[in-house]
Amino acid sequence: MLILAFDTATDVATSALLDDGEVLGERASVAKTLLEDVDALFRQASSRPTDLDALVVGTGPGSFTSTRIGLSVARGLALALGIDGAGVSTLDALAAAADGALPVIDARRGEVFVPGGAAVPPDEVDARGRLCVGDGAVRHRDVLEARGGVIPPDDDVRHTPRAAVHARLATGFGPVDSIEPIYVRAPDAERWRA
Structure with missing residues (x-):
């Protein structure tokens, strides 16, 4: 089963192409270059989008705009290719990358997203x-270490929600347009309008 997975919820967007669980290629960049990364993955694997069997997309929480980019790309590709997909929480993917890890995503505004659907x-x-x-653990290293946390070096790969991990966690493939983002709080535009 050929699966394309990607997560754009944080400042580092990741994408991966897997064939029956074997990683054919992985990339890390930013959300706005996601389609370029996907194209590069297909070229690297000597494959085409029409070969895909399914998609996996990161559902956040994270940046509202970046999360929407990932979901929009997933919906567009699924519609064009007639394939199903699954959503995986960015927090779950981070937690799965290291035994016993506490995922902490930068929520901006002096807050972090943590398991349990909260920005604190x-x-x-x-x-x-x-x-x-x-990225929240990196940004708030001093505070978390003062509270007894252990934070790997800033450049440690465990700080990045790797798309290959998303693909391995995915279950319940179905219509991509039914995948819902995890926003936790209203977007800034809603706050400003109120």
Whole structure:
């Protein structure tokens, strides 16, 4: 089964092409170059989009705009290719990359996204003795370490929600247009309008 997976919820967008669980290629860049990365993955694997059997997309939480980019690309590709897909939480993918890891995604506004569907100040995260991974752990290293957390070096791969992990976690493939993003809070535009 040939699967294309990608996650654009954080500052580092990742994509991967897998064939029956074997990683044929992986890329990391930014959300706005996702289609270029996907094209490069297909060329690297000597494959074509019409060979795809399914898609896996990261559902966030993370940047509202970046998450929408990933879901829009997934919906467009699924519609054009007539394939199913699955959504995987960015937090779940980060947690699965290291045993016992606490995923912490930068939520901006002085907050972080953590498991349980919450955006909280980093000084409210129970990090005692936990391996904290994600861009929120990097950004709020001092606070989390003061709360007993262990944070790998900034350039450690465990801080990036790798698309290959998303593909391995995916279950329940179905219509891509039914995949819902995990926003946790309203977008800034809604706050400003209110």
